[in-house]
Amino acid sequence: MINDATRKKLRWVKVSDPAAVRLEDFPDFLIVGPQRTGTTWLHAHLRFHPEVFLAEPKELFFFSRLKTPDAPRFQSNELAWYLRFFRDPLWRAAAKTGLCLWRHRALYRPRMRGEATASYAALDRDVIDEIAALNPEMKVILMIRDPIERAWSHAKKDLVRNRGRRIEEVSDGEFAEFFSSTYQRRCARYVDNHDNWVAALKPGRVFVGLFDDIATRPDELLLDVMTFLGVESERRYVAPDVANAVNPTGSSKIPEKHRRYLEQLLEPDLQAIEARFGLKWDK
Numbered sequence: 001m002i003n004d005a006t007r008k009k010l011r012w013v014k015v016s017d018p019a020a021v022r023l024e025d026f027p028d029f030l031i032v033g034p035q036r037t038g039t040t041w042l043h044a045h046l047r048f049h050p051e052v053f054l055a056e057p058k059e060l061f062f063f064s065r066l067k068t069p070d071a072p073r074f075q076s077n078e079l080a081w082y083l084r085f086f087r088d089p090l091w092r093a094a095a096k097t098g099l100c101l102w103r104h105r106a107l108y109r110p111r112m113r114g115e116a117t118a119s120y121a122a123l124d125r126d127v128i129d130e131i132a133a134l135n136p137e138m139k140v141i142l143m144i145r146d147p148i149e150r151a152w153s154h155a156k157k158d159l160v161r162n163r164g165r166r167i168e169e170v171s172d173g174e175f176a177e178f179f180s181s182t183y184q185r186r187c188a189r190y191v192d193n194h195d196n197w198v199a200a201l202k203p204g205r206v207f208v209g210l211f212d213d214i215a216t217r218p219d220e221l222l223l224d225v226m227t228f229l230g231v232e233s234e235r236r237y238v239a240p241d242v243a244n245a246v247n248p249t250g251s252s253k254i255p256e257k258h259r260r261y262l263e264q265l266l267e268p269d270l271q272a273i274e275a276r277f278g279l280k281w282d283k
Contacts, residue, residue, distance in 0.1 A: 033118025038141035145211035
């Protein structure tokens with residue numbers, strides 16, 4: 001059960017009935033984004049590891065909606081509600097056991113519980129502090145992608161694919177408004193987002209994964225993540241389709257006018273990323 005000392009550290013997460021809260025169910029790790037950086041790929045290839053439990057559905061949005069109860073995706077701010085996603089019903093445990101035996105000849109015995117919600121990458125520091133209070137041993141996987149390519153992919157998903165439109169049907173003004181929105185700007189601030197998580201967690205608890213590695217070294221990236229999580233890191237847990245794209249928006253080159261706009265908009269972020277991580281993407 002949650003103790004009074006931990007409860008006093010919580011402002012946004014609610015614990016109305018302490019008896020209904022089992023902190024042993026709280027996740028051990030989070031896959032954070034931001035969006036379009038490979039979190040769906042990573043979720044897809046970790047969810048059948050016999051030592052890994054991943055909450056279903058993929059994105060719960062619990063922590064990213066705590067401050068916006070009027071948002072469409074807000075469902076609850078109660079910790080007991082959140083924790084119910086981290087227990088396997090008998091039918092799912094049986095199904096996972098069968099799959100693990102069939103695919104890996106190993107029993108399903110999860111040692112690490114996790115969740116993947118891309119918007120957690122840009123959480124406010126005070127919310128991150130509450131996550132750290134609930135699990136001081138929390139591990140976080142932060143994915144990084146060329147901010148310009150990431151913004152374009154996100155725009156295609158939200159403005160084109162999800163609305164059943166063609167790129168030509170979206171006005172320049174609509175693209176510009178999307179790119180410059182508060183949330184989109186926060187998504188590009190990888191250094192700030194990384195620092196917020198690192199400051200709240202114990203040393204060595206944040207793994208930075210590169211989206212580019214999904215295309216160039218997917219096996220090694222997945223094995224690196226397994227090692228970081230502390231589960232068996234063996235090639236038998238790497239699926240044959242590991243190099244295939246998951247949740248793609250289709251290939252299309254960024255129109256030059258949008259690239260120029262994004263280069264100017266994201267210039268400070270690009271410079272910060274190069275200075276901190278040594279990453280620089282070709283135009």
